[in-house]
Amino acid sequence: MSARVQWLVLVTLGTLLGLGTGACTRDEAPAAPPPPPESQDAPLGRLSLPEDLVLVDQRGEPVHVQRDLMQGGVVVMNFIFTRCTTICPPMGMGFSRLQEQLGARAGRDVKLVSVSLDPEHDTPERLAEWGKRYGAGPGWTLLSGSKQDVDRLLKAMTVYTPAKEQHAPIVLVGNTATGEWVRAHGLGSPKRLLEAVERALASAPPKSPVFTDVTSPARRYFSDTELVDQDGRKVRFYSDLIQGKTVIINVFFSRCTGSCPVMAGTFTRLQAHLGDRLGKDVRMLSISVDPERDTPERLKEYAQRFKARPGWSFLTGDKEHVQAVLQKLGQAVEDPNQHKALFLIGNDRTGLWKKAFGLAKADEVIPVVDSVMNDQGVSLAENTP
Template identity: 45%
Template sequence: MKTHALSPLRKAVALLALAFAPPVLATDIAVPAPPPAAKAESLDVQVPDVELVDQTGRKVRLWTDLVRGHTVAINFIFTRCKTICSPMTATLARVQQELGPKSDVRFISITLDVANDTPERMAKFAEPFKPGPGWSFLTGEPAKVKDALVALGGYVPDKEAHRPTVLVGNAVADSWTRVDGLGSPSRILEAVREARAASAGPSELGSTDSNASAQDAAAAKYFTNTELVDQNGKTHRFYEDLVRGRKVLINFAFTSCKGACSPITKHLADVQAKLGDRVGKDITMITLSVDPANDTPKSLSTFAKKFGVKKGWYFLTGSRENITLVLKKLGGYVDTPDAHNTTLLIGDAATGMWVKSPAMANVENIVHAVEHLNDPK
């Protein structure tokens, strides 16, 4: 069978990553930031005509049977995923529902765990999301699945490190973009509609200013302006007061912790010292309490002072409802404080670039991550 190839794969300018020692760039953030405007990452894609197997056990060719002549939305998941795969699939399900049962848009989910994901397991994973007939959950022979993942930009050596992105394209127009799979469904819908429109002729997107405004609105909606209280008793709206327009470092802790919290806070104090006066200006550091029932502003203040924390670093608590909402948005919620993760989130809401690092990673590497977060590869 002849493989159909579109234009050669080209790296998109907006695919930003960190080029430094692996210990810091552990993987992309599990709960990523809101997506950039749909046109921010325009690229060419080569679609191989590999034979895969869908959730019904039917053999299908990726190009011939699924992509050729259609607008498609493609994501990458695995059934044992405990973080982003289910929410991302739920977002795509909302997009499919919004498009309606007569839509000709094809949805494709390709496994990142071919050793485990049989057609039966893919079908069981898909069932709660009630996918329509135009949605294929694909597995198959390892080499063929890998060929598809590599060509579509979804391959990662460690499945846990995969990005929550959706590849949206129209093969007729050779129009392809990547958008955030955990952001608002409206952003994916916008990309789908633009891909469909591209097949009928060129279309103009909004101005840079309007795209930036849309990005800001999406970020505000995702992070929310939930009110939290810092160690000085001051109330802040989470997005507008602490995240908007800045690079941010976010970790999770609680003051009565007998394990990692104190060493991590001491370590991050060294990071703050290395970043210098930028913290409190264009960089914000945030520690979110995972024990709001016990962490008062006073106890957080006492905890922070032990480590010489300076301005620009906010130790946040609040009502259980409010702190839980923000923790869940950032993947930091746990049922019991002792079970909290020791991840450091590093991000820039303005660009939508987020990575995660072990909080105890080398100070120099963390600083490099912050300073070069938006550098092209």
């Protein structure tokens, strides 16, 4: 059965079960406003989010909601929980269809966000499995966190309801450049939802570097070559890993018994030093120079060996793609054993890049990392990699 047919069947079942008004049960009316009729969107005006709100995505990485998701561009947000068997599956299918229709704009101009209404049960692993069911790509973020923090988000977005079973099938579409949001029907047709997104895009083209800063020297230099991380997830090298972050990059291969374990040990010290900044505004990237042998499974084992936390990505992929990235980094080699023991440290926000010797003691590398990470004002144009 095609995704399109599945979606139609699920919507029909929802209607037959009396879910057209949006509730998962009919015991009492939901606290959140009901969704508007499918034929129209309900303007919400400007919504104010807590500046300090940090949740967790399906990879276990912290997400600063305001900084990481709301800095320009269009955000499409729905509200689900993984144990929901009524309106959540058709909403998942609706997002899947929207993602397909958006194509390359998903994650670039438009971010899809699904927020769990059951954060105490919906761990990152369960959200990842739910997202996989509907083909969630890099531009689709699934969020959980503490119940208190999730409730803060739900209240700010005007969709809070005390009982998750009573939530309404609501999708919020916002142009964060203008701050204007509308409420759409979560069980409406994918075409209607796409039209709401197109209207939001047309109202004010995204300008934030988080989405479409094509003038960034780093974006032009690195491009969005596709790699694969240790979880088997396809990632775009610039947009998903570097953009707006400080990055610490090294190259290695899993069979290496010389410099690689030493550099990985330094990275282990660095992640302890970085604390909760790792995965928020700092990422560590270890790129394999032996992508034909270093499968995601092998990289996962290697990551576990060094107790890698979310925010430390191990990267492989098609040999041609990996070589293209390594070439840009000045790290391309024919023989993996000839790779350089070097750390590249860059701040995409200011354009400052530095190098550090990969076999230096961690205490010697940390000050270099700190100087780049805490840089405040170097012009992007002066420090193109």
